[in-house]
Amino acid sequence: MVLNDSVAIVTGSGRGIGRAIALELARAGAKVVVNYAGRSDKAEETVELIREAGGESLAVQADVSQSEDVDRLIQTTLAHFGKVDILVNNAGITRDSLLLRMKEADWDAVLATNLKGVFLCTKAVSKGMLKQRAGAIVNISSVVGLSGNVGQANYAAAKAGIIGFSKSIAKEFAPRGIRVNVVAPGYINTDMTETLPEGVRSEVLRAIPLGRIGNPEDVAKVVRFLVSPEASYITGQTLCVDGGMEI
Numbered sequence: 001m002v003l004n005d006s007v008a009i010v011t012g013s014g015r016g017i018g019r020a021i022a023l024e025l026a027r028a029g030a031k032v033v034v035n036y037a038g039r040s041d042k043a044e045e046t047v048e049l050i051r052e053a054g055g056e057s058l059a060v061q062a063d064v065s066q067s068e069d070v071d072r073l074i075q076t077t078l079a080h081f082g083k084v085d086i087l088v089n090n091a092g093i094t095r096d097s098l099l100l101r102m103k104e105a106d107w108d109a110v111l112a113t114n115l116k117g118v119f120l121c122t123k124a125v126s127k128g129m130l131k132q133r134a135g136a137i138v139n140i141s142s143v144v145g146l147s148g149n150v151g152q153a154n155y156a157a158a159k160a161g162i163i164g165f166s167k168s169i170a171k172e173f174a175p176r177g178i179r180v181n182v183v184a185p186g187y188i189n190t191d192m193t194e195t196l197p198e199g200v201r202s203e204v205l206r207a208i209p210l211g212r213i214g215n216p217e218d219v220a221k222v223v224r225f226l227v228s229p230e231a232s233y234i235t236g237q238t239l240c241v242d243g244g245m246e247i
């Protein structure tokens with residue numbers, strides 16, 4: 001129970017990778033706030049799974065791209081659990097299309113949730129973390145943020161932006177004992193990837209040296225390590241969890 005007495009917020013943890021992270025942190029002893037955008041049924045399921053495992057949890061609806069929502073998320077967390085020790089910025093969306101067909105609204109939506117959301121949530125928890133002189137933040141990027149991808153210029157820009165943002169904040173916060181790291185997943189089985197055509201899926205599989213598509217738990221275990229005291233000398237790093245895709 002390496003995270004005993006810790007309080008964590010995991011954005012977008014009603015389903016997919018976020019749910020696995022919320023469960024993994026709870027199993028390690030953290031109290032976990034499960035944030036979601038619209039699917040309250042899924043968020044309540046995550047909370048129930050944590051409670052069944054003996055943990056404490058609370059679901060809070062908040063759109064991470066809206067500063068009023070983010071402030072309410074942090075205030076609700078503080079009212080229930082008194083502090084925030086861990087923030088995992090996981091909420092993310094895709095609006096894929098080739099650049100010539102990409103609508104301005106698709107660019108704005110992806111940048112707002114995937115990059116501005118990380119800024120707003122990090123800023124909102126930072127006051128408390130700086131005061132308590134401790135904290136761990138993990139931002140979920142993507143291998144697409146490192147290598148780019150056809151049809152994902154908006155998503156790649158946001159995910160690359162997360163890496164630059166995180167390195168800057170890691171430098172800013174290090175003197176106060178707050179660590180900031182990035183996890184860049186490869187191809188992980190979730191709702192986000194299930195809509196890809198079969199042809200694209202098998203092409204992706206051929207590009208993974210370890211020969212399998214990842215599970216949300218593969219990512220969650222790495223996040224648990226990075227927020228734990230076991231990683232106390234690691235900050236500003238980007239760790240790919242991708243079966244070797246990025247080699």
Ligand code: NAP
Binds near residue numbers: 018113
């Ligand atoms: P997912 O299954 O589509 O789940 C996305 C989660 O984010 C949901 O809980 C959703 O809430 C929440 N969300 C979306 N917009 C939000 C907003 N504006 N405010 C708050 N929450 C919001 O996605 P996933 O595959 O688990 O992906 C999780 C993260 O990993 C994303 O950042 C994604 O870019 C990244 N990633 C995924 C893969 C992959 O292969 N799956 C690879 C690399 C990186 P609702 O349930 O309420 O809609």
